[in-house]
Amino acid sequence: xxxxxxxxxxxxxxxxxxxxxRELDAIRAEIEDSRGDDDAAYIYRMIRIQRRLAVAxxxxxxxxxFPPAWVVGTxxxxxxxxxxxxxxxxxxxxxxxxxxxxxxxHSSTWExxxxxxxxxxxxxxxxxxxxFTNVLGYDNDIGYGILRMAREQKWHPVNLGQPVYNALLxxxxxxxxxxxxxxxxxxxxxxxxxxxxxKQLRQIGRKIRRQIGKxxxxxxxxxxxxxxxxxxxxxxxxxxxxxxxxxxxxxxHFPDGAMHFTEEEIEDETRAEWYLxxxxxxxxxxxxxLLHVMSGNLGYQIEHHLFPDLPSNRYSxxxxxxxxxxAKYDLPxxxxxxxxxxxxxxxxxxxxxxxxxxxxxxxxxxxxxIDRGRRGDDSRPIRRLETGxxxxxxxx
Numbered sequence: 001x002x003x004x005x006x007x008x009x010x011x012x013x014x015x016x017x018x019x020x021x022r023e024l025d026a027i028r029a030e031i032e033d034s035r036g037d038d039d040a041a042y043i044y045r046m047i048r049i050q051r052r053l054a055v056a057x058x059x060x061x062x063x064x065x066f067p068p069a070w071v072v073g074t075x076x077x078x079x080x081x082x083x084x085x086x087x088x089x090x091x092x093x094x095x096x097x098x099x100x101x102x103x104x105x106h107s108s109t110w111e112x113x114x115x116x117x118x119x120x121x122x123x124x125x126x127x128x129x130x131x132f133t134n135v136l137g138y139d140n141d142i143g144y145g146i147l148r149m150a151r152e153q154k155w156h157p158v159n160l161g162q163p164v165y166n167a168l169l170x171x172x173x174x175x176x177x178x179x180x181x182x183x184x185x186x187x188x189x190x191x192x193x194x195x196x197x198x199k200q201l202r203q204i205g206r207k208i209r210r211q212i213g214k215x216x217x218x219x220x221x222x223x224x225x226x227x228x229x230x231x232x233x234x235x236x237x238x239x240x241x242x243x244x245x246x247x248x249x250x251x252x253h254f255p256d257g258a259m260h261f262t263e264e265e266i267e268d269e270t271r272a273e274w275y276l277x278x279x280x281x282x283x284x285x286x287x288x289x290l291l292h293v294m295s296g297n298l299g300y301q302i303e304h305h306l307f308p309d310l311p312s313n314r315y316s317x318x319x320x321x322x323x324x325x326x327a328k329y330d331l332p333x334x335x336x337x338x339x340x341x342x343x344x345x346x347x348x349x350x351x352x353x354x355x356x357x358x359x360x361x362x363x364x365x366x367x368x369x370i371d372r373g374r375r376g377d378d379s380r381p382i383r384r385l386e387t388g389x390x391x392x393x394x395x396x
Contacts, residue, residue, distance in 0.1 A: 002136055002152045004264040006276045010331060020329055021272025024306060027321050031310050035099055042313045043097050043105060046087055046293075054080035057237070058219055064229035074233040078240035079294075084113045085245055086296030087312065093122055095309040114241075115178035115211050117203040124181035130308050131274075134253070134281035135261045141253065142260070144169065144176060145184055148352045150260045155355045162353035166346075173242035174211075178204055244294070247342055251285050252301030254345035257334030258283040278305040279326070284319070284335035291338070292316070302333065 003009045007017055057076030063069035089112030091097070097105045111118045124140060132138035136152055143149040146169055148159045169176050182200055186192040215238060220231040252258075259280045269277070282305040285295075292299045292315075300315035303322055310318070326333040351359045 002150060002260040002262045003280070004262045006261070006265060006273060006280060009259075010276065010280070010329070012276075012329060016329065017276055018270070018272045020325065021270070021275050023325055024272075024275050024322075027318060028307055028310065031307070031314050031318065032099075035311060039311045039313060040097075040100050042311070043088070043092075043100075046083065047105070050080050050083040050088060053077070053083070061219075061230045061233050062223050062226060064223065064226045064233050070229055070233055074236050074240075077233065078237035081113060081237055081241040082244050082294055085241060086248065086298070087293055089113065090296050090298075091312045093118055094126060096311050098309075113211075114174045115204070115208050116174070116180065117207045120181035120200060120203060121177070126308070130305065132266065133278055133305060134259065135263060135266055137263055138266070140180065140183065144180060146176070147349055149254055149348060151352065151356050152260065152262075153352075155352075159353050162349050166349050170243055170246040171239065173246040174238065178208065247338075248295045248298050250345045251338060251341040252283055252298050252304075253281075254348055255283045255334065255336070255341040256344045256348075257332055275306060276331075278302070279322075279331060279333075281305070282334070283341060284333075285338045285341045286335055287338060299338075302335075 007014065012020070053076045057073045057078075057080055060069050060073030060076065064073055089110060092105055092110045093107050093112065095107040098107055103109055107122070112121075129139055129141045134142060136142065136150060143153075146165050147162055148155065182197065182204075183192060187197065215234040216231055219234060220227045223230040261277060261281065265273075265277065279302055282302045284302050285299045287295075287299055297312035297315045298304055300319050303315045303318045304312070306322065307318065323333050325331070
């Protein structure tokens with residue numbers, strides 16, 4: 001069910017919502033004031049580990065025709081790619097480490113090891129997705145323009161292929177994400193500015209050439225007679241990263257309990273109401289420290305959506321306080337084992353391949369299906385890129 005008024009849905013008064021916002025602001029201020037050497041040491045350690053894994057993996061692949069070396073080298077390279085994308089690149093480009101004033105580890109300079117240019121990712125993810133989380137017609141991450149993920153979205157016979165599209169999206173995830181900021185629906189409707197589209201396509205083309213040249217030409221050629229086995233190892237490492245990134249992201253946004261919202265909800269939305277929407281629109285998963293590091297600490301997706309620019313290594317600490325606030329205000333705190341969260345997302349993908357009348361809803365029936373299309377920046381409210389200095393009508 002898409003929510004039009006989170007205060008009404010949660011039975012909170014305006015005063016209670018604003019008090020919740022003040023308590024969350026206090027958590028933010030406490031973490032900001034306590035950032036220091038231990039946090040800096042954490043991200044530098046992650047970068048060292050990731051780079052050493054990548055070097056060791058590629059060095060091992062010089063013997064990739066020997067099966068054990070292929071397996072070990074591929075595994076190390078795959079883990080290195082996952083760490084770079086999830087715990088390092090994603091979080092660095094959110095500005096989580098900008099406070100260190102290190103130009104090498106800064107949101108303005110980091111370019112990650114995946115096909116989407118950092119500039120486009122920061123627009124489609126930091127600005128659109130995080131500000132308009134799960135708002136139908138505004139958040140392009142709801143199904144990535146490929147999958148029907150809410151019962152309010154109008155069904156079309158093409159949706160019958162969702163299980164196939166989902167499998168392809170998971171397998172080719174970095175390439176799907178590379179095209180994400182283009183807004184293919186706007187291109188199809190001829191609503192996209194041709195100049196902007198050409199600029200984006202040039203950026204994507206350069207990045208794709210770089211990624212293909214690195215993984216499928218340069219490094220395989222360097223291994224000489226091991227070229228073919230090294231090439232397959234690189235492809236497998238990229239597949240590992242694609243499948244893992246896809247699963248982690250879907251577990252944070254599409255399990256039962258992660259709500260969708262109508263555009264009415266964000267009309268004159270206050271900072272406290274924005275906080276509340278993030279809490280209702282996100283989902284966590286449970287696991288140990290290694291799982292959380294490998295997932296970019298996105299097992300704490302609720303905390304990440306509340307504070308996307310705070311250091312990821314502090315999310316476990318923040319989660320204790322956020323969970324206590326949820327109990328205090330009688331708010332849901334959606335979490336569960338990784339396999340359960342993904343299982344629920346997969347069930348939703350399968351069910352919504354069919355018309356609403358053919359399946360039962362997991363909650364109250366939504367209003368009649370709508371087709372708002374996808375909004376361009378000129379029709380979205382103007383927001384800041386991150387939440388540290390959030391104002392509903394600030395200039396970006």
